[in-house]
Amino acid sequence: MKKTILLTVLVLNGLTSFAQSNDEKNIKLFYKKALTESKCYTWLEYLSNDIGSRLSGSPSAAAAIQYTKHQLETLGLDKVYLQEVMVPHWVRGEKEAAYILDNKIKTVVPICALGGSVATAKTGLTAEVVEVQGIDELKTLGDKVKGKIVFFNRPMNPENIETFTSYGACVDQRFAGAKEAAKFGAVGTIVRSMNLRLDDFPHTGAQSYGDLPKEQYIPTAAISTNGAELLSKSLKVNPALKFYFKQSCETLPDVLSYNVIGELTGTVTPENIIVVGGHLDSWDLADGSHDDGAGVVQSMEVVRILKNLNYKPKNTIRAVLFMNEENGGKGGAKYEEVAKQNKENHILAVESDSGGFTPRGFSIQADDANFKKIQGFKDFFEPYLVHSFTIGHAGSDIDHLTSKTIVKAGLKPDSQRYFDYHHAANDKFDAINKRELELGAATMTSLIYLIDQTGIILPTAN
Amino acid sequence: MKKTILLTVLVLNGLTSFAQSNDEKNIKLFYKKALTESKCYTWLEYLSNDIGSRLSGSPSAAAAIQYTKHQLETLGLDKVYLQEVMVPHWVRGEKEAAYILDNKIKTVVPICALGGSVATAKTGLTAEVVEVQGIDELKTLGDKVKGKIVFFNRPMNPENIETFTSYGACVDQRFAGAKEAAKFGAVGTIVRSMNLRLDDFPHTGAQSYGDLPKEQYIPTAAISTNGAELLSKSLKVNPALKFYFKQSCETLPDVLSYNVIGELTGTVTPENIIVVGGHLDSWDLADGSHDDGAGVVQSMEVVRILKNLNYKPKNTIRAVLFMNEENGGKGGAKYEEVAKQNKENHILAVESDSGGFTPRGFSIQADDANFKKIQGFKDFFEPYLVHSFTIGHAGSDIDHLTSKTIVKAGLKPDSQRYFDYHHAANDKFDAINKRELELGAATMTSLIYLIDQTGIILPTAN
Missing domain, CATH: 3.50.30.30 (Glucose Oxidase; domain 1)
Structure with missing residues (x-):
């Protein structure tokens, strides 16, 4: 009996270390692709410098919807679509x-x-x-x-x-x-x-x-x-x-707007959904390059990298560019409403809405078991100087998602400069560092990959 | 016998955790002082915007020597002095x-x-x-x-x-x-x-x-x-x-210049010296705010914080503002020459010369025992998101120090933006974030405090 157990352990160890080494290689590839061929900086340049501020209901918000939808369509995803949502329309x-x-x-x-x-x-x-x-x-x-x-x-x-x-x-x-x-x-x-x-x-x-x-x-x-x-x-x-x-300033009648969604359909359990998102609207005083143009293009970059590598996800992976985070949260609420109608099963939601700065880790909303699971990924992230995995708020848009089994993670970039720009006229493209932006995209890709590969821990049925 | 051992362990544990808690409190205080009352940002503003570029041998390098000496003198240190050094004088x-x-x-x-x-x-x-x-x-x-x-x-x-x-x-x-x-x-x-x-x-x-x-x-x-x-x-x-x-461009005859030194004399083993430094010279194309105005004012801030808290160091702690790192390294060489003449015993040298960005850790030159010792400090730094302690080059100025027992540590800030500015016309004060600069100063203060309190591990005599 003893012998048998020993053997099993060895085999399992062997498998584990093979799997880990493979994961390490894949994660290295995500970072390499982000740092050498990413599109996120170019996308953000267009969003910021050509489209500009994107307050809900504004013509430029509408232009940003069309632009990002079109860009997602060029990536060869399985689905790209708009999701209708009525949003407030306040003007300065x-x-x-x-x-x-x-x-x-x-x-x-x-x-x-x-x-x-x-x-x-x-x-x-x-x-x-x-x-x-x-x-x-x-x-x-x-x-x-x-x-x-x-x-x-x-x-x-x-x-x-x-x-x-x-x-x-x-x-x-x-x-x-x-x-x-x-x-x-x-x-x-x-x-x-x-x-x-x-x-x-x-x-x-x-x-x-x-x-x-x-x-x-x-x-x-x-x-x-x-x-x-x-x-x-x-x-x-x-x-x-x-x-x-x-x-x-005044509040005008609500306006029809959209969440923009691009999807890689799962190949094993397509009914299980992983969301990665940021919000497409911004305040009106500047380009909103950090808040949250960065999160938008990083989320698009995640699916670009995976698609470009011809990665076949087990679960469905969706980039969701939420509308109206800033003054209403209608996009996040609508996404959840539709998810419920369609009885979708979300297992992971990742949001980037803390600026396009060097990623330091994730702020995680999960039960003990899944939090420990994610902490267990720490070694994968260490070479990329991503080190901080803490319990905390993950993101305003994904706040709306109420599935009992969902794990939420907010990308946590270095926070020192964020409030220099937040909601102000200097939140512009020149405040963005290309590499910092790209590292954030690679970091989200890596977490999503690891959860897609290994799943989340479901609560024990009572 | 068993009982006695148990008791000793408990008492030791008690002492250790008391000591740790005291160190934790002091480190918290260093960060608080850096973030709420530091002078380093104001000093750097003057160095950058009023004095400007500080290439060795230039009139502005001479002005920077006088300014920093004067500022150190206002801190009430035990000694402030200049150290003569001949430097090359290249002009564009x-x-x-x-x-x-x-x-x-x-x-x-x-x-x-x-x-x-x-x-x-x-x-x-x-x-x-x-x-x-x-x-x-x-x-x-x-x-x-x-x-x-x-x-x-x-x-x-x-x-x-x-x-x-x-x-x-x-x-x-x-x-x-x-x-x-x-x-x-x-x-x-x-x-x-x-x-x-x-x-x-x-x-x-x-x-x-x-x-x-x-x-x-x-x-x-x-x-x-x-x-x-x-x-x-x-x-x-x-x-x-x-x-x-x-x-x-041409090379003119060498010019008399200076290292600027401010000292808190040790109260227990004043013959043991801890150096913290950056280089006062810069290239001529811009203010050199990151390279290395940041390291200069952070080093000054270290001794300001310690003096302001009325800290009585066991060992002598010196802020050294080295001249001529960029095109000759004469200041570092001179400092070592004088140290040898005076038979000084340097135990630790810390340099900040990688920009005034968010500190991530230290690049350490030390033997195994001392490297492990510093890694053992990791928990002290975790609340400040300082997480990376690796073996590597510590700094060009402190490279010259050859004492066999010395431990060297280079402050390792986030490196993503450094080469956007390095040696170029945009290395200016507006590229500095006040909090990132201050966090670097607090991080160096903390390491210096911990080594001052606990010493370094001397090589075993053979």
């Missing part, structure tokens, strides 16, 4: 204006309306300012903000190594600040940009009035970090100063 | 000119003289071109290059994850190409810039004629990668085309 209108009015001296500061905000009166809005560090402090002030502009000025904490941690601890004042301030009778809100640097770029982003009646909506805008510092200092000297801003 | 002269001359059509291409090169005749140099992939191919051609310009066009290999590997495999054609081509009667050499991107920046760098008699020196220049691609394509169509270039 003419460029905002703002100044600090301090003893009749006007100091112009850079602002931009937050996505979904209402306009000010055509003549603008002037009011005294109450500075707070967040919604909690606002609540302690209560009616004292009545008739005033609430200035949310909590900065992102520079001490965190992962900048997304600092973003997560701050973004409530942008997303819900106006709604909360309106409840106490504030007439507008100004929010410090979610940016760790001191500079002159205002950073837009989604905000929501929640259940507030429409007549209570108040205009809300982001101010650059330098502008926020100046306003705060000026308020310390003269708490009675006023702030003026004018914006003419 | 007026801006170079070059074009491809193809059937009387002139196409201008961007070039720059390599450091140490001689000038062309005042009217420039025109000759036919022989393209080679490196010195080996040159040698097979031999006298066929007589009277011609040799064009070294081996590109950096994009497949390597670490870009320095690709640099190391290419740089011989820049450093020794002219010397080798001159031996076969070539009249000049043009070298493809050491750059993984295709762009219009020529990248300069050191070259040496070695033992060649002076009358055999030929002019040599780098051409931008786009220029190299164009020249190569044009040669395929018309191998008889000519290349024209003109440069007026």
Whole structure:
């Protein structure tokens, strides 16, 4: 008996090490193809420089849908199609204006309306300012903000190594600040940009009035970090100063738009689906090269590499370019709705929506068994300096996927520079490094390959 | 007896975990101080934007010496001083000119003289071109290059994850190409810039004629990668085309210059010295913000953090800002010469000369025992995403240190973008990210602290 067991172990070991060596070779090939012949940088150049910003409902978002669909069609995938989705259509209108009015001296500061905000009166809005560090402090002030502009000025904490941690601890004042301030009778809100640097770029982003009646909506805008510092200092000297801003944004009727999908159909269990995606929409202030042009072209690159290598996936592998992540999430929700209708079985969803920087690892949403399984892949990634596999949020678009057996993984690039560009006018193609972008695509390809080969661990039936 | 052993183990374990927890706290503090109050970004802004390029022997190199000495003096260190060193003084002269001359059509291409090169005749140099992939191919051609310009066009290999590997495999054609081509009667050499991107920046760098008699020196220049691609394509169509270039660089008499040194004197074994350094000189085409303004200000930041925390080092800790790394290495050699004269005992040397990007780890020169010791620190660095501790070259300046017991460590930042800027006109302050720079300083501080606390492992006496 002992002998038999020993033999089995040896054979298994032999098989394992053969398989590993083969996987290592394939992964090496993915990186090689990404670094030597990728199309993702060229695709992004076109998306950014020729099409430009791609806010949901805009003509350029429509152009991006046609462009990426066409590019996917050139790859020889098994299916390329559009998935209809109705999306909100918010427009900024003419460029905002703002100044600090301090003893009749006007100091112009850079602002931009937050996505979904209402306009000010055509003549603008002037009011005294109450500075707070967040919604909690606002609540302690209560009616004292009545008739005033609430200035949310909590900065992102520079001490965190992962900048997304600092973003997560701050973004409530942008997303819900106006709604909360309106409840106490504030007439507008100004929010410090979610940016760790001191500079002159205002950073837009989604905000929501929640259940507030429409007549209570108040205009809300982001101010650059330098502008926020100046306003705060000026308020310390003269708490009675006023702030003026004018914006003419509005929400138009919803628009028909699309998710773009390219598919390599599975050859063994085609009913099991692996998704890799990013979001095709961007904010309107720049090209959205990092957010999320990068994720879009990396996802396209994943299927390009696999197809180019004539890889026959066991499971169906889909690149999904989601529409409307930024201000509604309608694309992600629609994808899940259709998946449910079709009773599709998603086993893995990978999203890249943290910028096109050097990949460091994955942020994983999975049960213990599958998390350990993915951690077990660490050695495969070590030669590529991909080292960080942690439990955490994987991606906004794939958040919508609710299958019980699904494993989700968000590509985790180096995060130091992300908020320099996020939702601001400098998120442009020149902020992209070709190799960093390509390494991200290869890293996603490798994880998808490993899961396609070995499957996920299904929960034990009770 | 069994009981006693058990007790000892427990007590030791208790001590170890107490010590570790204290070290963890201190390292956390180093990162916090770097990310919230560092001076390194401000210092670099001044070095780059107010002083500018700092080629050895130039007035701006002299200004940088005075500035950094003064800044170190403000930190309240135990000693700040200059160390005299004679350095070469090469000057570029007026801006170079070059074009491809193809059937009387002139196409201008961007070039720059390599450091140490001689000038062309005042009217420039025109000759036919022989393209080679490196010195080996040159040698097979031999006298066929007589009277011609040799064009070294081996590109950096994009497949390597670490870009320095690709640099190391290419740089011989820049450093020794002219010397080798001159031996076969070539009249000049043009070298493809050491750059993984295709762009219009020529990248300069050191070259040496070695033992060649002076009358055999030929002019040599780098051409931008786009220029190299164009020249190569044009040669395929018309191998008889000519290349024209003109440069007026020259080598002037050596100049007195200085290493800048700031010291925290050891409180237990002051005779044991830990060095942390970068090089103060840069090439002349830009500010040298990454190469190596970053390493300079990070080294200054290390001693600033330690002093600011009132840390009493066991060993002497020196920030050394080396002069003349780029074209001579005289500063590093002088430092070692003086150290030998003074019979100083260096135990650790840390250098930052790979750019101010997100730190990934250290490249270590040490014996097995000390390498394992440093690898044992890995857990301390994990929260800061510093994960790569490998055997490799540590730094050009600290290369000169020859003490048998010394451990050397080169800070290893993310390398993807380094060669976009290296020795080119775009190595400027706007290519620096404040947080990435600061993280590098904190990472060096942490390693130095750990070695200062625990020492290095001395070789067993035989």
